[in-house]
Amino acid sequence: MSFVEYSDFIQDGDVAVVYLGHDSMMPVKVQQGAQTQTRYGVIRHSTDLIGQRYGSKVTCSKGGWVHVLHPTPELWTVTLPHRTQILYTTDIATITMMLELKPGSVVCESGTGSGSLSHAILRTVAPTGHLHTVEFHQQRAEKVAEEFKEHRVGHLVTVRNQDVCKDGFGVTGVADAVFLDIPSPWEAVGHAKAALKRQGGRVCSFSPCIEQVQKTCEALAHQGFEEISPLEVLLRVHDVRTVSLPLPDFGPDASSAQTPPDAREGTPRYGSVALKTTTAPREMPGHTGYLTFATKPRT
Amino acid sequence: MSFVEYSDFIQDGDVAVVYLGHDSMMPVKVQQGAQTQTRYGVIRHSTDLIGQRYGSKVTCSKGGWVHVLHPTPELWTVTLPHRTQILYTTDIATITMMLELKPGSVVCESGTGSGSLSHAILRTVAPTGHLHTVEFHQQRAEKVAEEFKEHRVGHLVTVRNQDVCKDGFGVTGVADAVFLDIPSPWEAVGHAKAALKRQGGRVCSFSPCIEQVQKTCEALAHQGFEEISPLEVLLRVHDVRTVSLPLPDFGPDASSAQTPPDAREGTPRYGSVALKTTTAPREMPGHTGYLTFATKPRT
Amino acid sequence: MADNGDDDPQYTIKEGDHVVLKRGDIFKAIQVLPKKKVIFEKQWFFLDNAVGQLYSSTFEIVSGNLQPKKPKDTEGSSDAKEAGTDNRHIVDDGKSQKLTRDDIETLKEQGLKGQEIIQQLIDNSSTFRDKTEYAQDKYIKKKKKKYENTVTILKPSCRILAMMYHGREPGKICHLRYDALAQMLTLANIHAGSKVLVFETCAGLVLGSVMERMGGYGSVIQMYPGGGPGRAGMESFGLPAHFHDMLHDFPICHVNALLAGTLDTTAKDQSAVEKQSNMAADEEQNQPEVKQQVSPEEKSMETNTGDDAALDQETKERDQRREAKAEEKKVKLEEKRKKLAAVASLLEGRNADGLIIASRFHPCPVLMGLLKFLSPSRPFVVHSQYKEPLIECYTKLREQGGTVNLRLTDTWLRHYQVLPNRTHPLLLMSGGGGYLLSGTTVATDRAKPGGSQRSEEPAPKRQKLTDTEG
Amino acid sequence: MADNGDDDPQYTIKEGDHVVLKRGDIFKAIQVLPKKKVIFEKQWFFLDNAVGQLYSSTFEIVSGNLQPKKPKDTEGSSDAKEAGTDNRHIVDDGKSQKLTRDDIETLKEQGLKGQEIIQQLIDNSSTFRDKTEYAQDKYIKKKKKKYENTVTILKPSCRILAMMYHGREPGKICHLRYDALAQMLTLANIHAGSKVLVFETCAGLVLGSVMERMGGYGSVIQMYPGGGPGRAGMESFGLPAHFHDMLHDFPICHVNALLAGTLDTTAKDQSAVEKQSNMAADEEQNQPEVKQQVSPEEKSMETNTGDDAALDQETKERDQRREAKAEEKKVKLEEKRKKLAAVASLLEGRNADGLIIASRFHPCPVLMGLLKFLSPSRPFVVHSQYKEPLIECYTKLREQGGTVNLRLTDTWLRHYQVLPNRTHPLLLMSGGGGYLLSGTTVATDRAKPGGSQRSEEPAPKRQKLTDTEG
Structure with missing residues (x-):
């Protein structure tokens, strides 16, 4: 395994x-x-x-x-021990495609958090890519590095315990993609740019609040990023079920000659109809965060 | 009529x-x-x-x-001559309920625009309520007043041609509800408060941009409004259609003893299945505006 | 609705008023009755002290009684918070809160109010100041919910009751979300002076909303399935007494007879009326809404009447009661007959101005049956929790003709938190508020009955074979 | 993928490369061929000048040729705009634009570039400065779309091609929106080194996406319906040549035979292979994707060969051609046989690691048939534009057992405009990207074949009668 x-x-x-x-x-x-x-x-x-x-x-x-x-990274996401808020599969899938990740990609990530996204990145960039992940919380950085080893992906990842806004990603000009999930992503945009390859690459910032997105977009534009595109993806789960709808009783139909349009073949006038349908859950996630994507042009 | x-x-x-x-x-x-x-x-x-x-x-x-x-106000909304961007029925319905409009309500509105919302308000507050509507654009104010007469609701409405941000609604302490659809609603929040009854009332501001909502919420809170609640409603139209799904041909089934699970009663192996379903339109309105509701407490 | 000052009784809470209790986003509809214990958010209290106070007042619950609060007291002092910029320094050792559960219980016994307890919790949290503003806010909200004990008393309205039902018991209102109800009232052009048909199994919420929107002008005919019209939700609106004069009801089991012209509502033939009464009795057990209207006191009275002593006396009394009951029944039946005759005459003209359906029944037969009572050029709206039955309605209507502007829709509702640097959509949203089918009736060609009524669209707009509507 | 500098050929546009043209949100996939005229956004031009330039470069179209642009030139000077605060002073008299259509044509003939024409339009609009910033922005965007003539050349990727197909021809990809495709690739755990089955009628987009994600490691088996595998979209990815080595295909008309163990792929029995070839010919006319791959040149060659003179010579040549064709066919059949045998042996182990279905076929029989080729504990994902057939899949799978973690979902995608004081969701959004059914295979109890496999859930979690899944 x-x-x-x-x-x-x-x-x-x-x-x-x-x-x-x-x-x-x-x-x-x-x-x-x-x-x-x-x-x-x-x-x-x-x-x-x-x-x-x-x-x-x-x-x-x-x-x-x-x-x-x-x-799998997806099963891990729904079972992992939460040490922080985590990213879920719907956002992860979008991030993976929109960052154009594939085998061989070099990716920088901060913060590592509980490692939910990290595992998905590693799955996609293996066997020839690499993940540089930065986590400022020492306890968490150690724990996640341990998990990577247990999950036999340790050779694909470097965990750094530092402040990405101050110290960056610890690598320069090597990344195809950078992902930010930190409270002040705009402070790390310069470091993201430095980490990306000279030929260009993609960046994504995840933030729950629109003000963070506004500041990040400003910083991205200021740093010369292009195709700045904030978006949101929400998952809707449809519960499959069989429901039974009673039929109304309008009383005996006097004019037997013209059957009323509501008469149903095979069902008694006073019965119910079973129906395969889906229902929405009463409550669903209404927001996880905004995903802001951008392209670093060749510099 | x-x-x-x-x-x-x-x-x-x-x-x-x-x-x-x-x-x-x-x-x-x-x-x-x-x-x-x-x-x-x-x-x-x-x-x-x-x-x-x-x-x-x-x-x-x-x-x-x-x-x-x-x-009806709803048919009018989809057929009226556009002199401005207009409010559509989905937002109008929400505004009507969340402003708690009913027969007898006194309502202030600005700007009148093309009168799409105004007609819906008049329908709901008639026969004993009144609409005070303020439009800064003279041509438009005159045109809409003319339409109200033609539509035989002129007795229920007063049209004022003035700048609501400077001059307010022209009435004080009479309104059960105030509606704002202007570029700088926060500048009119004070006037809205003044127009509302001393016993309290409801206010709604419609704005396309979140920055307008932020400033308006701030102004509302500053003026002592309560239950400040910004929301968004989107309409999804489901097109009903019958589609035909071809069935795959997996070739002759060698083991006739165990019928494959995909064999369908009554349908040939190599055919298609018709299905009543709905499809989403390719594009739909993704945003009209944010509706910010609030309650003016008794003062 | 001129401004009559605070003397206007409409702004004052009175005994017998239907009111709504509110805390945060939680609502509960209740009638103000003397010495009646109320449970709200796991707390018991009496409403007596609220009588004579103004609507929208906030009260503190102090040992089971309401105590008026000064306005503005409710607001948390969020400006005074001192926030960290991130949470890197927080080590989760489970020991950040120095107050124990026992400490908190002691504070409560000392009579500390919710707001004060929360402040104590904040002061005793070693990590609170290090948390981000976002996390601080979450913390306060969580604690507020746990320890606050204020309640606001509101005048009921369609908005408040629709939000209440949706939040507390969506199953009782067929998962009709308030924004969907708002669409229905507008799409059906509900307004004063019209004649509206309502068929609902939403506890009376839809009926009440329609009545509120009609302001006592015009007529509302509640078409109801066996067991009697469900109206608890409508009662919660606390509508003025004269509004009830415009309300009529008609049991749908007579719809076919009425349409066929065979419904006899004269005094001679009681059978129609009686059948209805019997059915009501038969079906009562299938009507959860109806059962819940019976108060616990009434129930206990019923079960406590049996007593083994003095059997003779009882038998006699029982006979007397039976006689009295028979007489009572006769009078009631006569009343019912008159009412049925009145509503039948309202319906017979088939000239209603609007139709609203929101029920647990299959909407298709309901719609096809009740649509016949509408004038041409009048709107109708059907709600269903499920899309499939409305697809069936749509298809039937397209086949049959007699309607235009058919639309199958639903709405998507999103609430926002707008706070400085913390603006975002709420993290939880409703999964769905149900689907609506709306349309407008038009005159059908009575010259050619039956036959090929299929191509109800103007000729140049032919449909593709696979598209039901373009 | 180390940084090899700009000398690395992967960053340079070469002849024969598959590239994507981009203007604003509009994409078009095209192969760079010498002297090939390209139409993009109603403009004709040649790509020849792009060869040797770097990917992601922007070009101006000048008289049908590409002319490299300096970076940053593209950006509009939005800061320089002077905006009114509202539009009260704008009287719509239809005369606010002083430039006539003829004026603009003249400007174009004078060789003015898009950006310059737009500036001219702004300068000559009497109302532009009075418009709100919001309205100004709309105006500029509208004009930009009309008059700009730049094009950017991108290296293809799953992201770009998925967005391109969704924007241009959603019908060709079964309305599979890019975010839905993203979900599929992740939910199916597509990664290097695995063995993945793909069944799609999405022009090859899904196939290409899977291949890109596997980086040339492992194997992809395209299960295809009659007529041959559609691959135009996959070709557009411009994947390295060695990636194609991992691609296999298998016609689904042999699925039953393969499952029954009766598929003969030895040289003796050509019938299976031949049948496949014939079917391909028969069905070609039902395959719009396949037809469109035939270039106009090929077509015109076919129709122009007929010539009335020298009939004898022709007959002779025809015979020769026929013989050559027969020989050619034999060789091709042998190749096909070998390929079929190879892919059959890949499938026979029934140990594939993943399954992705996105087609215009009814997903239920497709899924039930192909699921048999998966190992236990492997993910599968089915896309459909419609929810109903996936409900059927779900129900069948629950009845049959052998899968867990079943989920029927769709995603909702919203793009935002984030600009100072003008932040809001885009005013138009996609109506829907289709529904997904995903799940994981598990081992079925082979000890008890058939019989009561219904209760695949652990005993304590009994379902309510009306709920298929809790």
Whole structure:
């Protein structure tokens, strides 16, 4: 297992994702002899996981069962331990495409946060690209570096514990893309420009507030960035369900000659109709942040 | 006919709406002896309109036919002559509810513009309410006053040609609600407060840009308004259509014993399925403006 | 609605008034009754002290009673906050708050008010000053929600009640969001002096909104399914008494008979009226809205009447009661008959000015049935939580003709936080407020009944085969 | 991708390169060929002068040729504008622009460039200075669009081509909006080294995007319906030659045979291969994408070969050609056979790592058929312009089991204008980018074939009867 390469079988030392049910998953570090407690009972790593195929059904001690999934950056995003606000897959997918990431891309990122985006970047730039990620919070920088190793992507990433607004990304003229998720992105725009290749590249800044976007756009324009394009993407989840709609009873139809237009074949006058449809969740994320993209021209 | 009262029959002097087809309508001033040219031919007012029932089908000179509709503020909004950017029904409906308009309400409005919102306000506050509307552009103020008369709502409205930011609404302490659609609404917030009843009332400001909203919110808070609530409403139109989806041909099914899960009853293996669905229009209005509502407390 | 000063009783809370309690974004509709305990946001209190106070006043809840608050006291002193620029120095050790849960309980027992407790929490948080302004704001909001105990009493309105139902019990109003309701009222051109048909299972919210918009002028006919018209939501509007004079109701089980001209509402034939009454009884258990209108006191009375002693006496009384009930029933039936006759005559002309449908029923048969009561050139609007049944309505109407301007829409509503340097859309939004199908009736060619009414569009605008509407 | 300086050929436009022309938000993909006339935004020009220039350069079109522009020249001097605060003084008399249409044509003939013409228009507008900044901006944009004649040449990328197709020809890509494509690539975990199945009728855009994301590592198997794989969009990516080595294709008409183990790809049985070739010919006329790949020159060659003189000579030549063609066909068939055998062996293991479907076909049978080729614990994503067929997919998958994490979603995309005091969402937005159904495969219990596989959810999480998923 690695976050950038599929394996067929679960091995000692892997990180696996236990699927407990819809929207309910947990990551597990697979260790010979270890056990994991779930609401369906205990999973014994040596017998239940190691040597099993990813995707297998595992019966827990209480008789309930779960599926064990191969980790992906997307599964990691929904199961990782939150040390900060994180970026979710909808924004991540947009960032990946709009930054034009692909195998071989060199990317700078700050802040690393809980590493949600970092894993997705690493997946996309592997096996020949590199991620330089800067996190000012020391505890977090250490923790995420440890996770990268556990997820076998450590060779693709350099974690730096410094203040990107003061000290930049620690590299110059090497990046194809730069991503900013910091409170004052406009203070780091100059460093972003310096980190990007002379031939140009793409930059993205994520900010929840429009004032941050305004200042960042100003700084980007001032630094000569082009195609400055702020946008927002929201995910809408459609819950599939079967609903039953009762039919109204308008009373006996006196004029039997002309059947009323509401008479339905095969359904009694006084019944209901079942219907496959989707419903919107009562509440949904109304905003995560604005994504401001721009292109650094050749300099 | 009046914009605040239905009639059954078309009379000389009415304004009627000619429905030519989906999203194609035009207003007509009904006049004994007059004619109106449409793409289906001429409509002769004396014979084709006057005395006919609203909603009737009228055959034009070229043999095509149209329906003649009773005017409503909503039909007026989609057919009125644009002298400015106008407010559309989606925003108007929201404004009407969130300003708590009802029969008897006294409302102040600026600018009047092309009168799209004004007609909707008049419809709702009639027969006992009143609209004080302020328009700084003289030509427009005169034109809209003329239209109010033609639409038989002149008795419900006072049109003032002045600068609301300098001179206010011309009334004090009488309004239940104030609506602002001007470039610098924050300059009129004080006048809005003065126009509202001592017991309190509601205010709404429409602005396309967020900076206008920010300044207006600041001014509203400064003037002691409460429940300051900026929002946005967008209309999505769903086009109903029947689409045909071809079925893929996976080739002859060797194992006839186990029918594949994709085999459909009654449809040939190599055919298509018709489906009632809706599609989104390729482009839709992505923004009209922000609506900022607030409550003036008792003072 | 001239300005009559504060003496005007409309601005004063009176006993028996329908009011709305508000805290933050939370609303609750309630009637002001003496010594009636009210639960709101997990707190118990009496409304008695509110009587005689002005509407829109804010009260503090002090040991179960309302205590008027000075205006402006509610506002947090957000300017006084001292904010860090980022949160790099915050180490999450779970120990940043020095006040324990027990400390807070002690503060509450000491009678500290919500605002004061929050200030204590801020003062005792070692990390508060290091948090970004954004995070500080979140913190205060969270704590406010937990410890504040003020309540504002509002005069009900369509806006407030629609927001209340949507926030508290969207299931009861078929997930009709307030902006969708706003669209319906406008698209249906609801206004004073018209004759409007309403078919709803939204607890009476839609009915009340229509009545408010008509200001007591004109007539509203509530078409209701078996079990009686649901009106709790309409009552919450606290509309003036004379508004109720314009309200009529008609059970839809008589629609076919009325349309066929076979509905007999004369005194001779009671069957129609009686059937309706029986059905109401039969179906009551299927009507959650109706059941909830029965107050707990009434229920307990019913269950406590049984007593084993003095059986004879009881039997006698029971007979008397039965007789009295039979007489009562007769009078009621006669009243009902008169009412039914009146509303039938309103409907018979098939000249209503508007139709609003928002229900848990399949909208298609409802719409096709009720549309027949409209004059030509009148608007109608149907709401449904689901899009598919409205597609069916649309298709049927296109096939049948008699309508133009058909539109299937929904609205998308977004609220904003606008604060210095912290402006953004709210992080949570409603998933959906339902779909609307709206249109306008037109005269159908009565000369050619039945037959080929399909091509209701002008000839030059032929449809492509696969497009139902261009 | 180290920084190799400008000598690196990847930064230089070469003959034969696939490039993208850009003006404002308008894109067009084109191959750089000598003396090839190009039409872009109603203007004709040759690309020859671009060869040897750097990518992302902007050119001015001067009498049909490209002329490199200095950077920064493109930007309008928006700071220099003098704006009115409102438009009260503007009387619309239709006379505010003093330049006539003829004047403008004269300016153009004088060789004035777009930017200069716009300045002339501004200078000659009596109302421009009185307009609000907002209105000024609109005016300039409108005029810019009309009179500017610059073009930027970009290196193609998934981002640019996806935006191009969506803007120009959404019908060709099943209305798959770029943000939806972005979701698909991420949800399907497309990355170097995996084995991915692609089924698309999006002109090859999805295929190209997948190939770009895999960087030439791993394998992509394009499953294609009759008529041959559509790839024009993929070619536009201008991917390095070695990327094509990882691309395989398989006609779906052999899927059932392959799954049943009856597909014979040995030399003895040519029928399978031949059938495929014939079908390709039969169906070509139903494939607009394929037809459009035929260039006008090829077409005219075909129609001009007929000549009435020297019939004998012709007959002879025709025979020769026929023989040569037959031989050629044989060789081609053998090649095809080998390729089919190779791809069949890739699929037979049923161990693909991902599946992406975006087509005009009903997604349900496509998904149910192709899902069988995936390993357990692998993601799949299906796009459809319509929600209903994906509801069907969802329901089928829930019935059948073998998948988890099913989600039916769509995304909502909003672009912003951020300018001092003029920040707002763009006034026009895309109506929709299509719906996605995504999920993950899991191992099915092969011990119990058929039978009751319905309760694929863990026992304690029972569904309500009316809910398909909670």
